Structure formats: structure tokens, C-alpha cells
Amino acid sequence: MDAKIVDVAAKAGVSPATVSRVLNRSSGVTEKTRLKVMKAIEELGYHPNAAAKHLRSQKTKTIGVIAQDINSTYFTEIIKGIENMAYAQSYRVIICDSENQKEKEQEYLNLLLDRTIDGLILIAPLIADEEIIELADKGYFVAVVGRHIEHERIPCVYTDNVKFSREVVKHLVQQGHRDIVFLNGYPDAVDSFERLEGYLKALRDYQIPFRPEFVENGHFSEIGGYEALKRLVEKKLSFTAVFAANDEMALGVYRACAELGIRIPDQLAVIGVDNNRISKYINPTLSTVSQPKYTMGSILVEKFIDQMNENQFENKRVFVVDSELIVRESSTFTVGSSPEKP
Secondary structure (H helix, E strand, O other): OOOOHHHHHHHHOOOHHHHHHHHOOOOOOOHHHHHHHHHHHHHHOOOOOHHHHHHHHOOOOEEEEEEOOOOOHHHHHHHHHHHHHHHHOOOEEEEEEOOOOHHHHHHHHHHHHHOOOOEEEEEOOOOOHHHHHHHHHOOOOEEEEOOOOOOOOOOEEEEOHHHHHHHHHHHHHHOOOOOEEEEEOOOOOHHHHHHHHHHHHHHHHOOOOOOHHHEEEOOOOHHHHHHHHHHHHHOOOOOOEEEEOOHHHHHHHHHHHHHHOOOOOOOOEEEEEOOOHHHHOOOOOOEEEEOOHHHHHHHHHHHHHHHHHHOOOOOOOEEEEOOEEEOOHHHOOOOOOOOOOO
16 A cells, blocks of 8 residues: 555654655755654655646646535535636636535545546545645645645635634623533534534633533534434423524524424524524524635635646635624523623
8 A cells, every 4th residue: 555644744753744844845844854754755655646746737727626515505605705716717616515424525536636627625624634635745736615724735714613612602601691502513523623612612711511411413404403402302401502503503493492382582592603694584583603605715716726826825825714703683682690701
């Protein structure tokens, strides 16, 4: 089996990103580290894919995009931003929907890379950072939405999931809530993990004990949110607020509450993420976190095309875009006095 960049990193005792910097003759690597990496490369017989690097000179004006779920407005708005900006620069876009399946994502990845495309954009990918770094080091142009990867040739755009999750919990605590449920998406997804991390940090901020039974998986879908709330109720847990990691799951919570006779917000506060269009039209209107999804897609592909054409970034390669908590009717009911933050 051919050696991979992760094998070189493990043998040299460094990170894959450090191996990449050595391969690309980047600054910031000591001579001692460089020699360790070069020795590991020689012993393992590792070599980047020269054929992939040759593709740089064969322009097709086509970009491949792999998304987890094009039924979700989070992905569709990002894709719209990518498509419009790409079209404005005379690029075509091929879109693949992995349907939240890592195996399917890998199949599409192999399919697109076997075909003639100039570059590949991964939206909230399920594959590991090391695999993405491996692609960049083999000469492929690859960009990522929803994750920060430390590599000089991989442009990234994302929002600070931890920060806005802490803001959501802070708002709920200030409304008097202490028994707050968190509905997770996919445990292996980076954005799920980071939003859970923000939830946990906010609980510590206000000295609220973490209760594992208050975390349920809703698989980022309406039916998942519906079933998650039903499970929580069946366990006879007492809680006054639900922070759903996306609006789809929050809508599922609404549906479950309607069936169970639970009134929002006076019996249960609900907050989602994504600011889907329907969130301001349902009754009561849904409090949510707004992410500039269209802008994320358009910014990334603009810089990505610059990189593919010039083989460098005109400005920077990592973009952290601001999000905003939009407070609407679903979380405005005050259940008690607001605890003071320590």
C-alpha cells in the first residue's frame, strides 16, 4: 500500500500540516524538523501524485461541489452563492449530494477527482482533515466551507460555532432557563461537535451542571428533531428550553409540541440555527442564529478561482464570517430572575 501523508507525519512525529509545509518548501519549519520529515519520506517511499499536479495546466473552467444534504437550506444557500459567483467568472459547477453518508461522500470525491475538474469544494465535509490535506499535497485544488483546515493551499470559510452557541445559551439563561436541552446533529460532524462545545462552555459560564440526558441527536432533520423531543418527554425529563443545532430540528420540535400540547414559548423556549425563511413565518416565530450562507459560498469560490488561476491567494485564505442571534417569539418568555454571570 502506498504511504500517505499521515503515515509520514506519524513516523516523523509531526502533524500532517507540518509535512505539507516541508513538501511545499514553506517557511516556519526548523531545519531539524525538515530533516526528520525528509528522512520519514525517504524511508516510507512517499511521493506526491505528479499526475494530479499536472492537471493544473489543463483548465476546464469546472468546479465540483460535494454537500451533505441539498434539501437543507444551509447547503442550498451556500451552493447558490458558489454557483452565482462561479457563473459570473464563466465557471461551471457540478453538485453532488452525499446525503450525510461518509461512504457516499468518498465515492463522489473519487468520481470527481477522476474526471477533469479544476477544483473541488467540500461543504461541511465528513472526511477527516488529514484526507483533505492529502489531496492538496497531491496537487489538487480543494476548498472547504464550514471548517478551518491549517494548510496554506486550502481556502476555508466558516462561522464560529462555539461563540454563537454560547450566545444562545446566554440568552436562555438570562430568560431564567437552567434546564436546557441541546439537540445535536451528527456526532461526527465538526459543526455538531463545536455547537455542543459552545453549549457546554456556556453551562460552565453560569455554573449550571451538565446533564448528559439533556443531549439528544436529531440528525439535522425535521423528523429527527420531532423524534428527539418525543424521546425526551417519554423519559419524563423536566426541561424548559431546547437549543436545536439547526432550524430543521427546531421545526420538528414545534411539530412534537403541537401533538403533545406543549405551548411555545410559555412552556418551552425553542431556538434554532440557520435562520431559514420559514423561521419568521411560523407561529410563534422562531428565534435562531443567522449565518450569511450565500456570502460564505460566494466569498470562498471567488478566492478559490483566484488561487486556481494564479496559484496563490491575492489576500488571505481563511475567512471567519459573523453570525447573529435573532431573538423572536419562541424564546422571549421569562421564567424567573436572570442569574448573574460569575
